[in-house]
Amino acid sequence: MNLSRRTFVGVVLAAGARGAVGRADTDDRIEWHTIKPHDLRGRGWAETSPEFGRLPGWAQGRVTSGVWNNGRCAAGQYLDFTTDSPELRVTWALGSGELGMWHMTEAGKSGLDLYARDQMGRLRWYAVAGPGGQQTRDRVLARPPTGLNHFRLYMPLYNELTELSIGTRSNARWEVARHDDAKRRPIVFYGSSIMQGCSASRPGMAFAAILGRRLGVETINLGFSGSAKMEPVLADLLGEIEASAYAIDAMPNMNPNQVRERAVPFVERLRAKRGETPILLVEGRAFTNAWAEPGRSRYAAERRAALQDAYDALVKSGIGGLHYLTSDRLLGDDSEAAIDGSHPTDLGMMRYADAYEPVLRKMLG
Amino acid sequence: MNLSRRTFVGVVLAAGARGAVGRADTDDRIEWHTIKPHDLRGRGWAETSPEFGRLPGWAQGRVTSGVWNNGRCAAGQYLDFTTDSPELRVTWALGSGELGMWHMTEAGKSGLDLYARDQMGRLRWYAVAGPGGQQTRDRVLARPPTGLNHFRLYMPLYNELTELSIGTRSNARWEVARHDDAKRRPIVFYGSSIMQGCSASRPGMAFAAILGRRLGVETINLGFSGSAKMEPVLADLLGEIEASAYAIDAMPNMNPNQVRERAVPFVERLRAKRGETPILLVEGRAFTNAWAEPGRSRYAAERRAALQDAYDALVKSGIGGLHYLTSDRLLGDDSEAAIDGSHPTDLGMMRYADAYEPVLRKMLG
Numbered sequence: 001m002n003l004s005r006r007t008f009v010g011v012v013l014a015a016g017a018r019g020a021v022g023r024a025d026t027d028d029r030i031e032w033h034t035i036k037p038h039d040l041r042g043r044g045w046a047e048t049s050p051e052f053g054r055l056p057g058w059a060q061g062r063v064t065s066g067v068w069n070n071g072r073c074a075a076g077q078y079l080d081f082t083t084d085s086p087e088l089r090v091t092w093a094l095g096s097g098e099l100g101m102w103h104m105t106e107a108g109k110s111g112l113d114l115y116a117r118d119q120m121g122r123l124r125w126y127a128v129a130g131p132g133g134q135q136t137r138d139r140v141l142a143r144p145p146t147g148l149n150h151f152r153l154y155m156p157l158y159n160e161l162t163e164l165s166i167g168t169r170s171n172a173r174w175e176v177a178r179h180d181d182a183k184r185r186p187i188v189f190y191g192s193s194i195m196q197g198c199s200a201s202r203p204g205m206a207f208a209a210i211l212g213r214r215l216g217v218e219t220i221n222l223g224f225s226g227s228a229k230m231e232p233v234l235a236d237l238l239g240e241i242e243a244s245a246y247a248i249d250a251m252p253n254m255n256p257n258q259v260r261e262r263a264v265p266f267v268e269r270l271r272a273k274r275g276e277t278p279i280l281l282v283e284g285r286a287f288t289n290a291w292a293e294p295g296r297s298r299y300a301a302e303r304r305a306a307l308q309d310a311y312d313a314l315v316k317s318g319i320g321g322l323h324y325l326t327s328d329r330l331l332g333d334d335s336e337a338a339i340d341g342s343h344p345t346d347l348g349m350m351r352y353a354d355a356y357e358p359v360l361r362k363m364l365g
Numbered sequence: 366m367n368l369s370r371r372t373f374v375g376v377v378l379a380a381g382a383r384g385a386v387g388r389a390d391t392d393d394r395i396e397w398h399t400i401k402p403h404d405l406r407g408r409g410w411a412e413t414s415p416e417f418g419r420l421p422g423w424a425q426g427r428v429t430s431g432v433w434n435n436g437r438c439a440a441g442q443y444l445d446f447t448t449d450s451p452e453l454r455v456t457w458a459l460g461s462g463e464l465g466m467w468h469m470t471e472a473g474k475s476g477l478d479l480y481a482r483d484q485m486g487r488l489r490w491y492a493v494a495g496p497g498g499q500q501t502r503d504r505v506l507a508r509p510p511t512g513l514n515h516f517r518l519y520m521p522l523y524n525e526l527t528e529l530s531i532g533t534r535s536n537a538r539w540e541v542a543r544h545d546d547a548k549r550r551p552i553v554f555y556g557s558s559i560m561q562g563c564s565a566s567r568p569g570m571a572f573a574a575i576l577g578r579r580l581g582v583e584t585i586n587l588g589f590s591g592s593a594k595m596e597p598v599l600a601d602l603l604g605e606i607e608a609s610a611y612a613i614d615a616m617p618n619m620n621p622n623q624v625r626e627r628a629v630p631f632v633e634r635l636r637a638k639r640g641e642t643p644i645l646l647v648e649g650r651a652f653t654n655a656w657a658e659p660g661r662s663r664y665a666a667e668r669r670a671a672l673q674d675a676y677d678a679l680v681k682s683g684i685g686g687l688h689y690l691t692s693d694r695l696l697g698d699d700s701e702a703a704i705d706g707s708h709p710t711d712l713g714m715m716r717y718a719d720a721y722e723p724v725l726r727k728m729l730g
Contacts, residue, residue, distance in 0.1 A: 102464075102471040102495030105564070107704060111467070118656055125700040126654050130467030148657055199470070201564065201710040205701070289491050291483055292513055335490040336570070336715070339472060345566040346710035350701065 030089060030138075031170040035079060039176045040155070042077040042212075044188065044220045044241045050095070052077070052161040054222060059237060066227030067234070074155035075196045076189075076208055076221020080177040081151050081166070088114075088141045088151075089167030090129055095160025097134040103339045104199045106130050109158040113204040114141060115213070117150035123213045126151070128202050138167065150177070152213075154204045157197035158225075184244050186218035187211070187360065190234065191249035194285070194352070196223030199343040207344070207352035214357060215364065217244065228253045230262040232269055239273030245363045246270065246277060247356070251284030252342065256302040263310035271319050278363035281311055282356075283327035287341040300327075323363055329355040395454060395503075396535040400444060404541045405520070407442040407577075409553065409585045409606040415460070417442070417526040419587060424602060431592030432599070439520035440561045441554075441573055441586020445542040446516050446531070453479075453506045453516075454532030455494055460525025462499040468704045469564045471495050474523040478569040479506060480578070482515035488578045491516070493567050503532065515542070517578075519569045522562035523590075549609050551583035552576070552725065555599065556614035559650070559717070560588030564708040572709070572717035579722060580729065582609065593618045595627040597634055604638030610728045611635065611642060612721070616649030617707065621667040628675035636684055643728040646676055647721075648692035652706040665692075688728055694720040 037043065037051045049057035055071035063071070072095065090112055100106040107113070107130040116126040127142040144151075155161050168174050189195055189208040197206030204210075212219035220241060228234075228250035238246055248266070251259065267279060283304045290297045304327060311324050330352055331337040337348030344352055402408065402416045414422035420436035428436070437460065455477055465471040472478070472495040481491040492507040509516075520526050533539050554560055554573040562571030569575075577584035585606065593599075593615035603611055613631070616624065632644060648669045655662045669692060676689050695717050696702040702713030709717060 100465050100467075100471070102476070103493075103566070105470055105704065106465070106467040116657060124654075124656055125703075125706075126657055128468075128705055145657065145659065199566065201468070201566070201704045205710070210701075289489075291489060292481060292491055292510065294510065336575075336711070338490075339470065339566045340493055341490075345570070346701070346704075346712040347715055348711075350712055 029170040030087075030167040031172075031174070032091070032165045032167050033174055035164040035166060039178065040077045040079055041178065041218050042186075042220050044222065044237075050160060050162070052155070052164075055237070059233070062233050063237070064227055064229075064231065067224045067231075070196065070224040070227055072160045073158055073196065074161040075157045075223060076206065076219060077155040078209070079153045079166075081153070082149055082175045082177055083151070083168050083172050084149055085144070085168035085172030085174070086146070087143050087167075087169055090139050090141045091137050091163070091165040091167070092131075092161065093135045093163035094131065094156065095162055099131050099133070099159075101158070101199075103343060104158065105201050107202045108197065108200045108205070110156045111202060112141070112156070113154040113202040115152040115154075115204055116144065116148050123152055125204060154202075154209055157200060157203050157206055184217045184364070185242050186220050187215070187245045187247065188220045188222060188238055188241050188243040189247045189249065190222045190228065190238055191247070191282075192223060192228045192252040193225040194223070194252060194342075194344060195221065195228070195249055196225055197221070198225070199339045199345060200349050201346050205346045205349050207349045207356065210349060210353040211356055211360060214353065215360060217364065226253055229258060230254065230266040232265065235266045235269035236273070239270050243274070243277055245280065245360060246274075247280045247282060247360070249282035251282065251303060251307060254303065256299070256306045259303055259306035259310065263307055264313055267310070267314055267319065267322070276321060278321045278323060280323045280325060280359060280363060281307060282325045283307055285327050285330035288331055288335045288338045289341045291335060323359055325355065325359050394535040395452075395532040396537075396539070397456070397530045397532050398539055400529040400531060404543065405442045405444055406543065406583050407551070407585050409587065409602075415525060415527070417520070417529075420602070424598070427598050428602070429592055429594075429596065432589045432596075435561065435589040435592055437525045438523055438561065439526040440522045440588060441571065441584060442520040443574070444518045444520075444531075446518070447514055447540045447542055448516070448533050448537050449514050450509070450533035450537030450539070451511070452508050452532075452534055455504050455506045456502050456528070456530040456532070457496075457526065458500045458528035459496065459521065460527055464496050464498070464524075466523070466564075468708060469523065470566050472567045473562065473565045473570070475521045476567060477506070477521070478519040478567040480517040480519075480569055481509065481513050488517055490569060519567075519574060522565060522568050522571055549582050549729070550607050551585050552580070552610045552612065553585045553587060553603055553606050553608040554612045554614065555587045555593065555603055556612070556647075557588060557593045557617040558590040559617060559707075559709060560586065560593070560614055561590055562586070562588065563590070564704045564710060565714050566711050570711045570714050572714045572721065575714060575718040576721055576725060579718065580725060582729065591618055594623055595619065595631040597630065600631045600634035601638070604635050608639070608642055610645065610725060611639075612645045612647060612725070614647040616647065616668060616672060619668065621664070621671045624668055624671035624675065628672055629678055632675070632679055632684065632687070641686060643686045643688060645688040645690060645724060645728060646672060647690045648672055650692050650695035653696055653700045653703045654706045656700060688724055690720065690724050
């Protein structure tokens with residue numbers, strides 16, 4: 001690498017050490033802030049099981065084991081905080097020592113991703129921390145310059161988080177910001193591995209996270225890897241969250257028959273709990289090698305038709321506030337936006353966000 | 366994952382097994398084609414050390430150890446082949462068992478990436494194979510439908526390749542295409558880790574590979590991770606290759622003084638060997654968190670100014686065929702296109718290709 005992150009950290013550490021000469025010792029002491037689940041945003045429930053997971057304990061045994069196990073991952077949760085500390089350190093622990101996947105970086109599966117607000121108030125990428133193992137202790141995350149005070153730290157996408165602490169200089173201001181965008185209720189995203197964030201290079205690049213930054217709205221990521229299949233209990237779960245909008249993007253895990261059987265009752269059940277909240281139905285993306293696989297294209301077309309039929313039937317039955325997003329723009333048309341035909345790279349995640357953004361803006365009004 | 370690659374392979378294998386019922390046994394036998402270095406394209410020298418590396422043996426001890434060690438990686442090499450086999454298998458072995466990096470997938474560092482020509486003759490992504498270990502044996506890579514006959518397979522970006530075999534059905538046509546785009550001499554790309562392909566998600570997404578597909582020209586990737594510093598011997602090495610264009614993109618590894626000292630003699634030395642071949646000088650990209658790090662921005666600005674001065678001095682001295690690419694579009698302006706501030710994700714690689722493409726088209730005439 002030309003200038004690896006570790007090298008960079010080393011350089012900046014050295015500069016920090018020089019800058020510290022002459023300061024009182026107390027200035028350099030690190031104070032550790034233990035992060036509790038209720039400090040995080042992007043959560044549908046105050047109490048979850050496990051504590052940094054995404055589902056309430058009562059759901060165990062009522063959702064499928066696939067949904068439950070994927071619900072243990074920390075995907076989509078983030079910490080908004082304010083500090084004037086000239087140094088940020090992190091300690092975190094993970095449920096699994098399998099840090100990466102063949103099609104996903106360790107940074108994305110198990111790392112932490114830091115954004116900061118620029119002078120215009122816009123959240124921009126600032127630093128990343130790949131895991132050093134199942135436990136990563138006292139890692140320097142960043143040395144923010146004066147004036148950089150507002151941060152958002154995204155949690156690992158495909159691992160359980162069991163412990164998180166942020167280290168600041170002991171004389172620095174420290175505040176967890178729990179209600180930054182709370183003028184609006186969150187957007188709830190329900191979907192597949194793509195929704196959960198596979199294969200974003202780092203947690204902030206899952207498309208729901210990109211959309212949260214763009215729209216300035218809290219986002220709740222209920223992506224359940226291969227297990228999003230519109231079971232009725234999931235409609236009940238989604239309906240428990242007071243949302244400003246729901247995005248239902250479960251098609252990649254469902255076969256055409258399941259869509260035909262489940263889509264209408266799923267939306268009716270959610271609508272019954274949330275009388276007016278806009279609901280978006282999203283077609284599954286085409287595989288990026290569908291151009292060469294006519295059989296897969298036919299299957300996908302059948303599935304899309306089933307969702308279109310469900311949408312039409314729901315509208316005809318008088319259910320309002322429904323929106324629809326077609327598959328054509330989700331991954332673009334150049335076959336390059338996924339790592340394995342299915343899972344978007346950061347290129348694909350950006351295209352997903354581009355496709356979602358206008359319809360979500362319309363839904364939020 | 367909603368539909369993992371392994372699941373997909375399983376599904377297709379099952380379909381293939383059903384389809385094979387009633388066929389003669391001979392149809393299903395696999396013939397293995399051992400790939401030799403001279404079968405590959407994207408090589409500057411017929412003989413390299415190691416045999417799937419990127420530098421000639423005489424360079425050892427004359428280039429820095431960093432250049433030499435990175436030159437062992439297979440980056441940028443690819444196999445163009447033609448077959449009507451309804452099944453493609455791969456066996457490959459790697460120099461290192463470190464399959465991924467915290468900021469790079471195993472597929473990108475150590476995997477194989479397959480493109481195929483569509484009916485318009487355009488190379489489009491088709492399949493990928495992540496490594497199963499230092500050795501991956503008899504992996505089904507794809508089950509191409511009838512009519513899909515022309516393929517390009519990219520080699521691992523950040524690992525040494527020590528063995529490669531392609532398996533086809535024993536009655537299938539098989540031909541290595543060594544001169545597909547040979548109407549034009551190759552473009553030689555010299556640069557840093559970014560050039561070598563860090564952190565592309567898969568080998569075909571290194572930006573030089575993207576450009577080779579877009580321009581229909583053979584590309585030779587001489588990216589040497591952190592070790593591209595415009596040493597005179599590198600100008601000699603580049604000058605040995607009969608190229609249609611040279612792209613010099615070593616800035617991320619150099620400090621401003623090195624640029625001031627080396628850029629002019631480097632180009633003069635290359636120009637002396639290659640009297641008319643167009644040469645492109647590329648400014649280093651800004652770090653994607655440069656917005657928050659004024660110190661790094663000043664350093665980068667000083668380095669850019671040094672390259673601009675070198676370009677001006679070279680033009681003034683009468684050296685023709687020089688081109689220049691500024692840094693501003695390489696990673697875009699939204700801070701999202703790198704994993705760690707420096708290394709482009711696929712989003713960044715696509716932006717690099719977008720920035721390079723028009724100037725390379727102009728250079729090729």
